[in-house]
Amino acid sequence: MQELNLKTFEEKIQSGEETVVLFYSPTCAHCKRTETGIEELETEGVQTFFGKVDITAEPELASRWDIQVLPTLLFFRNGAVKDKKTGFTHKLIINEAIKKLSE
């Protein structure tokens, strides 16, 4: 997973590429478990771009995307949010949401 900041986040979203972004904080256990699942998806060969945003380092991004609970996952396609999941999200649910992105 690639750590994103204000600049790289905007670049990635505007590229239109299918992107999944995990908003997290370093002390959030449910974020770490969600991230572990995403890392497993990457290992399993899921091709989507996965990024993560530490809201303690990037509070402006959290506020801009109205993130109010951690973890939050945003699923982007063509620069727009197509899906949103909050709280711990199982990797199978993340994978299902990714499949729907391409439909």
Add this chain to the structure above:
Amino acid sequence: MGEKTPDLLIIGSGPAGLTAGIYARRANLTVQIVEKEYRGTGQIADSGRVDNYPGLPGIGGYELGEQFRGHAEKCGVSFTEGEAGKLWREEGKWKCRLEDGRVLEARAIIYAAGTVHRQLRIPGEQQFFGKGVHVCAWCDGAFYKDRVAAVIGGGDSAVDAALYLAGICKKVLLIHRREDFRAAKSSLLQAEAEENIEILRNTVVSKIEGTHKAEAIWTQDNRRLPVDGIFVEIGQIPRTEILRELAVTDENGYIQADETGRTALKGFYGAGDVRTKSLRQVITAAADGANAAVLAAEDLRRTTEKEV
């Protein structure tokens, strides 16, 4: 099919369940842990810092849970993801139906499903849940950097959350309905010494007010306290609804068992926060898991000897 029935099924993958798994494997039992959440380690994961587990002062709750889990895996414990829906005994075996319909069986069960957060059950709590109302300071506290947060509760989890938030927030209100706190004296003294923690004793919260987000707390004596975030830490209730038919719980829902974990039912043991006891901590949960596994192994050995 045709496989030998596993010796032990453990419901729950927190410190009690994982320790039971470790001890059961050391007693050479075949053991499977049913975990509700993917790679779960129970509520310990939500605790930012654990200061009372011997030998590991200040370890993160998530890290401690991961170490327990890694240890159990190393001992050969197997895990099944699923939520237990029903438990019953049939033809000398325990059966467990999971919510997805699968039925697991074992010669004995250790029930260590832990507890869930107690709710205030006041107007606004549900409406603003996740919109200013939270249950995990370590997860969501970062949203309230340089802002005002309130923690409601008087136990260890409330005071620990207030101390954690004091390092992030401009101000923290620690609101407790009673005069005396149940939390450890040392933590309370620390909270009292923090300049940006204001402790409100004998204060009952009656309503959470807001528009799109929670904005204020109303107290029973009609005070309006403007806050940005609210953390509800008023204790736990045991996750034992599915045991109702087994009649092993007390009036508060806790499994009636002494420190052996043995219940009135043959081959059914309770361990961790779900058991009747006075101190619910990681160390007592782990101790429960160890006791229950060793006693289950002993009871199973006696049963096998009788059968032979």
